[in-house]
Amino acid sequence: MQDKKIRIQDVAAMAGVSVGSASRVLNQAANVSPDVRAKVEHAMAQLEYQPSHTARALRSRSSRTIGCMFSDITNPLYARAFRTLEDAFRADGYMLLLAHGLNDVERELESLRTFQTRGMDGVICAPGHERAPELVALMNSMSMPIVLYDREMPDTRADALLFDHVRGMKDACNQLFAFGHERIALALWNADSRPVRKRIEGYKAAYCAAGMEPPDLILRQPTPTSSVYEDLLRMLEGPAPPTALIAQGTHILVSALRAVARTGRRVPQDFSVVSIGDSDFTQTHDPPITALRTDAELVAAHAKALLLDRLSGRVQIVAPPRTVVAPYALIERASWATRR
Amino acid sequence: MQDKKIRIQDVAAMAGVSVGSASRVLNQAANVSPDVRAKVEHAMAQLEYQPSHTARALRSRSSRTIGCMFSDITNPLYARAFRTLEDAFRADGYMLLLAHGLNDVERELESLRTFQTRGMDGVICAPGHERAPELVALMNSMSMPIVLYDREMPDTRADALLFDHVRGMKDACNQLFAFGHERIALALWNADSRPVRKRIEGYKAAYCAAGMEPPDLILRQPTPTSSVYEDLLRMLEGPAPPTALIAQGTHILVSALRAVARTGRRVPQDFSVVSIGDSDFTQTHDPPITALRTDAELVAAHAKALLLDRLSGRVQIVAPPRTVVAPYALIERASWATRR
DNA sequence: GTGAAAGCGCTAACAC
């Protein structure tokens, strides 16, 4: 335990200046003489002064804290997002409060209200339901800037960071078409969320653009951690099996690979595989798996910029919503090949 | 945006009572007449009053916020821990600030200092180095209760939540011994952290208790996401190969399974496998994998109790450190069998 | 450039 709580007055007293001057030094204000600055800084160091963040927040109306709400941090996608966000914001002295929405509107509302009450400077969130009216109403009533993480809520004033799922899916499909694959299975989580919607959109668009009818090869799982094993196995043993698969997320991918192996097919000789999302698993698998990958650092930088633009006044709080689109890169590895 | 900021004075005025009474209602104080309570609550609802968390924190010296510091939230173990912790604390109106330590002492120090500055009511953390003197010194200088998450830092005043790795490893080894396996490989992350130390301790203790010399079958990986593929393959193709494996974490497990499959061994007929840590992967794998599992909810409840005991005064802030040991359960599945 | 003083929104101590 430390001896006693040092206040800014103690610093000012020791430095022989006023509280105001000490405050100005603390806040890196411009109009401070080098002499005063030196004295104050010395006193601060001497006393091991630790300013009260709470008092500063109350007076300056800025908590330097960002509220984050994702459905579930055990989803590796969100864990990665959060980690890079924390890195990015930490550099500017911000910290992140993390809440779980669990795709439950009530819980999401509660979390967002807490962010409001606690005076978050900004919010980054990915609500489970983009059309929930209570959510839209609450978000529009909140006083801080909001960035949506891969969600479209056109009735809100929130900025959005969107992944280019359509482009990514088209790229993957087109290359598979070029390899001679015309029956591509698609394994996804069965949610009515933007990522899933847009991936299916891109998948169908790719087929249409190639002059083909999109086949009935979409597998939708109840949760992101479901097993696609049984369904894919049935499909592979059916009359018109796919010759390639695009799968979202590690769990679905792993169980899909098991099903493929079970039928005696080898990757990539007999069957091509593409992962939506890159991970240690895709990279270290044998063979390494071709993946659609996003640049988490870049995404975090975008999210931070969207928020800080508004916080700094570079962009008016009331200015219309802005959108940043983040691309997918197609990382080509050994899990796909020309159809034999 | 909402029209204007409602303060507690507005509520009091509308209810026709003093701010003191309004505050008492807000804080669920006992000595408030039902009449006043009703009037205040009505006014609050009417005005959609949202109390300023910052002002309450400043005045009451409690932020109702817990600082969490784990090495990396992308580690599924910590993601799961954080999720259950957030659940547990949310029920009591606490929120969690999450920082990454990345096993970097400088960064850990910075995070902990921030927790102090920001007036966290408590801290839950798992520093990468249990003996770093600066860390010990800083933790002892901090004014809020601290709970260590599976770390032993005897020179600090922090409470600790410890997993019973030794017991867990002994249980797994003993059953494998009973199955006739005498050469058990152990694949771990190569850190000098409590979990790894204790697992090796339990492994060796099990061998000694069974009257055997611990074999030289421990594989240590540079990171928790490394591949153990090459090393295990070499071991399996060597002169005295293991007949069973205990592996820590999904990544190491996945690459180990690949190596086993590569040598033509089948699980469990030719080779038994145990996972340290249970996950969707171990449960949905074919065959399902025997796992050492902890009860995340129970662990979170323990951590919360350790902290809240001190915050509520049930346990003195200065009372000596306490320790809670969380057991591992051995979930027996089809990935192990009698040696043939 | 610096000091004095007001007050951010609330709780707690003390009257009554």
Next chain:
DNA sequence: GTGTTAGCGCTTTCAC
């Protein structure tokens, strides 16, 4: 049981 008042520790006018 309720009202009044003094701060929590800091930033921010506003004089000078």
